[in-house]
Amino acid sequence: MLSADQLAALRRDYRNAVLDERSIADNPLDQLERWLGDAIAANLPEPNAMVLATADDHGAPSARVVLLKGIVEGELHFYTNLESRKAREIALNPQVALLFYWAELERQVRIEGRPRVLDRDTVAAYFATRPRAAQLGAWASRQSTPLESRTQLEEAFERYATQFENSDAIPVPPWWGGYAVRPHAFEFWQGRENRLHDRFRYERTTAGWQRQRLSP
Numbered sequence: 001m002l003s004a005d006q007l008a009a010l011r012r013d014y015r016n017a018v019l020d021e022r023s024i025a026d027n028p029l030d031q032l033e034r035w036l037g038d039a040i041a042a043n044l045p046e047p048n049a050m051v052l053a054t055a056d057d058h059g060a061p062s063a064r065v066v067l068l069k070g071i072v073e074g075e076l077h078f079y080t081n082l083e084s085r086k087a088r089e090i091a092l093n094p095q096v097a098l099l100f101y102w103a104e105l106e107r108q109v110r111i112e113g114r115p116r117v118l119d120r121d122t123v124a125a126y127f128a129t130r131p132r133a134a135q136l137g138a139w140a141s142r143q144s145t146p147l148e149s150r151t152q153l154e155e156a157f158e159r160y161a162t163q164f165e166n167s168d169a170i171p172v173p174p175w176w177g178g179y180a181v182r183p184h185a186f187e188f189w190q191g192r193e194n195r196l197h198d199r200f201r202y203e204r205t206t207a208g209w210q211r212q213r214l215s216p
């Protein structure tokens, strides 16, 4: 059993890097690309994994990991099932938060923004790049709905594999798609010694991005 003391005793001092007014980018999307580039260069596992938080119409939050698949014209793209819990919550309450945490780099990025459903051409172009088995998986999974058993899921996969066995290109399931998130706020956190971390928040204003240093 994990004791409460064991958890309380876990701590780490952060000494890897510095984020300051001289080194940080004026545009937070540039800063995000820099840090994503660092995470990729450091060979971190799934450097593009981000927590996506949504909330229902009562404000009750839920969170899960999704993969960032593109930054296009200042919007962040991810792909998912359009009938999933996250999609239902986005329809009810079109506001999301995104979070990257790269433990090895002692860095966190928090993002707040508004999602829109991606157009079908963009979705189809991305879907075509997915491995065939992942495409079949998208057909087989009615994400977030209950299953009787794992067998039920595997049988659905086999059924679609048979259905599309003579198709060179598997079409996009009608329930599968993606979102583009237009951020209006970013926070970059770099761990520092003595818990005196560097923390910068950007907010989008009519005059462009405004940035301030925040107390950690």
Ligand SMILES: Cc1cc2nc3c(=O)[nH]c(=O)nc-3n(C[C@H](O)[C@H](O)[C@H](O)COP(=O)(O)O)c2cc1C
Pocket: 046, 049, 062, 063, 064, 065, 066, 067, 068, 078, 079, 080, 081, 084, 085, 086, 087, 143, 144
């Ligand atoms: C590393 C990792 C990457 C994931 N990437 C995605 C993704 O890109 N899209 C997606 O729909 N689910 C992804 N998932 C699964 C989601 O976390 C989640 O279980 C699923 O989307 C259902 O969430 P929902 O019921 O809240 O809609 C990923 C999970 C992990 C752990």
